[in-house]
Amino acid sequence: xxxxxxxxxxxxxxxxxxxxxxxxxxxxxxxxxxxxxxxxxxxxxxxxxxxxxxxxxxxxxxxxxxxxxxxxxxxxxxxxxxxxxxxxxxxxxxxxxxxxxxxxxxxxxxxxxxxxxxxxxxxxxxxxxxxxxxxxxxxxxxxxxxxxxxxxxxxxxxxxxxxxxxxxxxxxxxxxxxxxxxxxxxxxxxxxxxxxxxxxxxxxxxxxxxxxxxxxxxxxxxxxxxxxxxxxxxxxxxxxxxxxxxxxxxxxxxxxxxxxxxxxxxxxxxxxxxxxxxxxxxxxxxxxxxxxxxxxxxxxxxxxxxxxxxxxxxxxxxxxxxxxxxxxxxxxxxxxxxxxxxxxxx
Amino acid sequence: xxxxxxxxxxxxxxxxxxxxxxxxxxxxxxxxxxxxxxxxxxxxxxxxxxxxxxxxxxxxxxxxxxxxxxxxxxxxxxxxxxxxxxxxxxxxxxxxxxxxxxxxxxxxxxxxxxxxxxxxxxxxxxxxxxxxxxxxxxxxxxxxxxxxxxxxxxxxxxxxxxxxxxxxxxxxxxxxxxxxxxxxxxxxxxxxxxxxxxxxxxxxxxxxxxxxxxxxxxxxxxxxxxxxxxxxxxxxxxxxxxxxxxxxxxxxxxxxxxxxxxxxxxxxxxxxxxxxxxxxxxxxxxxxxxxxxxxxxxxxxxxxxxxxxxxxxxxxxxxxxxxxxxxxxxxxxxxxxxxxxxxxxxxxxxxxxxxxxxxx
Numbered sequence: 001x002x003x004x005x006x007x008x009x010x011x012x013x014x015x016x017x018x019x020x021x022x023x024x025x026x027x028x029x030x031x032x033x034x035x036x037x038x039x040x041x042x043x044x045x046x047x048x049x050x051x052x053x054x055x056x057x058x059x060x061x062x063x064x065x066x067x068x069x070x071x072x073x074x075x076x077x078x079x080x081x082x083x084x085x086x087x088x089x090x091x092x093x094x095x096x097x098x099x100x101x102x103x104x105x106x107x108x109x110x111x112x113x114x115x116x117x118x119x120x121x122x123x124x125x126x127x128x129x130x131x132x133x134x135x136x137x138x139x140x141x142x143x144x145x146x147x148x149x150x151x152x153x154x155x156x157x158x159x160x161x162x163x164x165x166x167x168x169x170x171x172x173x174x175x176x177x178x179x180x181x182x183x184x185x186x187x188x189x190x191x192x193x194x195x196x197x198x199x200x201x202x203x204x205x206x207x208x209x210x211x212x213x214x215x216x217x218x219x220x221x222x223x224x225x226x227x228x229x230x231x232x233x234x235x236x237x238x239x240x241x242x243x244x245x246x247x248x249x250x251x252x253x254x255x256x257x258x259x260x261x262x263x264x265x266x267x268x269x270x271x272x273x274x275x276x277x278x279x280x281x282x283x284x285x286x287x288x289x290x291x292x293x294x295x296x297x298x299x300x301x302x303x304x305x306x307x308x309x310x311x312x313x314x315x316x317x318x319x320x321x322x323x324x325x326x327x328x329x330x331x332x333x334x335x336x337x338x339x340x341x342x343x344x345x346x
Numbered sequence: 347x348x349x350x351x352x353x354x355x356x357x358x359x360x361x362x363x364x365x366x367x368x369x370x371x372x373x374x375x376x377x378x379x380x381x382x383x384x385x386x387x388x389x390x391x392x393x394x395x396x397x398x399x400x401x402x403x404x405x406x407x408x409x410x411x412x413x414x415x416x417x418x419x420x421x422x423x424x425x426x427x428x429x430x431x432x433x434x435x436x437x438x439x440x441x442x443x444x445x446x447x448x449x450x451x452x453x454x455x456x457x458x459x460x461x462x463x464x465x466x467x468x469x470x471x472x473x474x475x476x477x478x479x480x481x482x483x484x485x486x487x488x489x490x491x492x493x494x495x496x497x498x499x500x501x502x503x504x505x506x507x508x509x510x511x512x513x514x515x516x517x518x519x520x521x522x523x524x525x526x527x528x529x530x531x532x533x534x535x536x537x538x539x540x541x542x543x544x545x546x547x548x549x550x551x552x553x554x555x556x557x558x559x560x561x562x563x564x565x566x567x568x569x570x571x572x573x574x575x576x577x578x579x580x581x582x583x584x585x586x587x588x589x590x591x592x593x594x595x596x597x598x599x600x601x602x603x604x605x606x607x608x609x610x611x612x613x614x615x616x617x618x619x620x621x622x623x624x625x626x627x628x629x630x631x632x633x634x635x636x637x638x639x640x641x642x643x644x645x646x647x648x649x650x651x652x653x654x655x656x657x658x659x660x661x662x663x664x665x666x667x668x669x670x671x672x673x674x675x676x677x678x679x680x681x682x683x684x685x686x687x688x689x690x691x692x693x694x695x696x697x698x699x700x701x702x703x704x705x706x
Contacts, residue, residue: 048567048568048569049567154655156655184422184423184594184655184656185422185594185595185596185635185638185639186422186634186635186638186651186652186655186656187655188638188640189638189639189640189649189650189651189652190651190652190653192640192649192651193648193649193651196648211567211568212640213568214597214639214640214641214642215640217640217641217642217645218640218641218642218644218645218649219640219645237642237645238645241642251569252568252569254572255568255569255571255572256568256597257575257597257598257600257601258597258600258639258641259595259596259597259599259600259624259636259639259641260636260639260641260643260644
C-alpha cells in the first residue's frame with residue numbers, strides 16, 4: 001500500500017546538554033518507529049503522556065528532524081531535501097496543537113494570523129482577503145469576526161481558527177496533536193465533526209494523536225499504540241478494538257471507561273459494559289503498581305517491568321513488530337501464546 | 347448497604363451563590379486586594395461598585411448524598427461544580443462570592459449557620475477534599491509525613507509518635523506501601539500518581555464521613571486514573587465514606603458513581619441512579635451529552651454535537667438556561683424556568699418537556 005506519508009525506522013534522541021553531549025547518550029524519545037498513512041485515511045496514535053507521541057509528530061514533519069530513519073512524503077525523502085525545498089514541501093503538511101491559546105499570537109488579529117502563511121506563498125492582498133473569508137467560513141466562524149483578537153473568542157472557536165490557519169496553505173496532510181483535549185465535552189463533538197467534514201471536503205489525510213482511546217477508536221481507520229517510544233501494536237481500528245493483543249494495549253483499553261454502552265467495545269468484559277470497573281481478574285489485576293515508566297531500557301521489552309504476562313526472556317530479547325495476520329502488527333514475544341481465545345475470556 | 351449507614355449524610359437545598367463583579371475576570375478571579383473594594387462582613391448588596399447584584403454562579407443547587415454512597419456531579423467547565431464543592435467545604439471566598447440563600451445540611455446541622463470556629467473543626471475531620479492537581483494543594487516546603495501528621499495531631503490530638511505510626515498505616519493503605527521513605531519525601535520528589543495518593547492519604551487521615559473528590563484523576567494518565575478510581579471505590583467499601591465525585595467525564599462517573607447529578611449553568615438539571623441516567627436520560631442536555639461522546643461503537647457516524655456553548659454566569663438566558671441550545675425548546679422554555687420534578691421514582695429532571703418524545 002502506497003501511503004501519503006511513511007515513517008521508516010524513525011528515531012529521535014534528545015541529547016543531554018553541555019559538554020557531555022555525545023552520540024549514544026540522552027533520551028531515546030522515539031525508537032525505530034515505522035508506519036505508513038494511506039491517502040485520505042485517519043491514522044490514530046494513542047499512548048500516555050511522555051511516550052513520545054508529540055515528538056514523533058514533530059519528527060515526522062521535520063520540525064525537529066529525526067536522529068535516525070527517514071520520512072517519505074508522497075515518495076519524497078524529507079531528509080534529502082534542502083531547507084528551502086523542505087519549506088516548499090511543508091506547505092503540504094501542517095500541524096495543529098493542543099492548546100490554541102499558545103498557538104495563536106494574542107497581539108495579532110485573527111485575519112492577520114490566517115494571512116501569514118499566504119503572504120509567504122506570495123499571494124496578492126485582494127486574493128488573501130478572499131481566502132481568509134473562505135477559511136473562516138470553512139470552520140464556521142462568521143468572516144466579519146476576522147478583525148477580532150484571539151482573546152475575544154472561546155476555546156472552541158480558537159481551535160477552529162488554528163485549524164483554519166493550518167488549512168490556509170491547502171495542505172494534504174494534517175497532524176492533529178490532541179486537538180480537542182482542552183475542550184469541554186459538548187465543544188469537543190463540534191470540533192470532531194468539523195474535522196471529519198473538512199477531511200471529506202478537502203480530501204485530507206490525518207495523523208490523529210490522543211491519549212483518549214475512545215476518541216481515537218471513534219475516528220481512526222488504523223490505530224497505533226505507543227509505549228516508551230516504540231509502537232507496540234498497530235492494526236485497523238475494528239481489529240484492534242475487538243482483538244487487542246499486546247498486554248499494554250489491553251491495559252489501556254481496560255483503563256478507559258466509556259460512557260457509551262457497547263457490547264463490541266474494546267474487548268471489555270460485561271461488568272465494564274455496565275460501567276463498572278472490573279472488580280477482579282482482567283489483565284489489570286495483579287499488575288504491578290505503575291508509578292513511573294522507564295524512559296529507556298537497556299534491552300528487552302520496554303513494557304517488561306510492568307507486564308504480568310512476561311517471563312525472563314522478555315528482559316533479554318527485544319520484540320519486533322510482527323504481523324500476526326491481516327495487517328495486525330504487535331511487538332510482543334508472547335503474542336503467539338496470548339491467543340485471542342484466552343484474552344476475550346477476560 | 348447504604349441504608350444501613352443511616353440515610354442522609356449530606357443535603358444541599360436550593361443553594362444560590364453569586365459573585366460580585368469587581369473585576370473583568372471570572373467569578374473565581376483574583377480577590378480584591380487590600381486596596382481593592384472592601385465590603386462589610388454582611389456584604390451589602392449595593393456595595394461601592396454600584397447597584398448591580400452579583401452574577402449568579404449557582405442558581406438553586408439541590409444535592410443529596412447518603413452514607414457510603416458515591417454521587418457523581420457532572421458538568422462542563424463554568425457550570426458550578428467547583429463552586430458547589432467550595433461551599434460545602436465552607437471555603438467560598440467572600441467577597442467576591444456570596445451565598446444568597448440555601449442550606450447545606452451535613453449530619454443534621456446546617457453548615458451555613460455554623461460559626462467559623464466549628465466549621466474549622468469539621469473541615470478535614472468530618473469533611474475532606476481531594477483536588478485535581480495535588481501539587482497545588484500539597485505544601486512544597488514540608489515533607490509528606492509532616493503534612494499528614496499535622497492533620498492527625500491537630501484534629502485527633504495524637505502524639506507525635508502515634509501520629510507517625512498512623513501516617514505509615516495510611517500511606518500503606520493508599521498503595522504507597524513498603525515505602526516509608528514517602529513520608530520523608532517532599533512533594534516534588536513524588537510522581538503525579540504518588541502525589542495524588544499522598545493527598546488521598548491526607549484527606550482520609552481523620553476518617554471523615556464525607557469526601558469531596560474534585561476531578562481527582564483529570565491530570566493523570568489513563569492507567570493511573572484507573573488505579574486512583576479503584577482506590578476511591580475502596581474508600582467507600584472499606585471506610586464507608588460518602589463521596590461526592592465531581593468530573594466532566596461521563597465515562598468516569600459511569601464507572602464509579604451510584605447516583606449521578608448533571609449540572610448546567612449553576613443548576614442541577616437531572617438527578618438519577620446511574621443506570622437510569624445513562625440508559626434513560628430525561629433532560630435534553632443529558633441526552634445530547636451522551637450522544638456527543640465519541641466511542642468505537644459510533645465509528646462511521648457523526649456525533650450529535652450540542653450547538654453553541656455553555657453560557658457564562660453574566661449572560662444566563664431567561665427561562666430554561668439550556669433553551670437556546672435545545673432542539674426541543676418551545677415557547678414556555680423561553681419564558682419560564684422549569685421546576686425540578688420527580689418524573690419517575692428517584693429520577694428528577696428540570697425540564698418542561700421531560701416527558702416529550704425525543705425526535706431522531
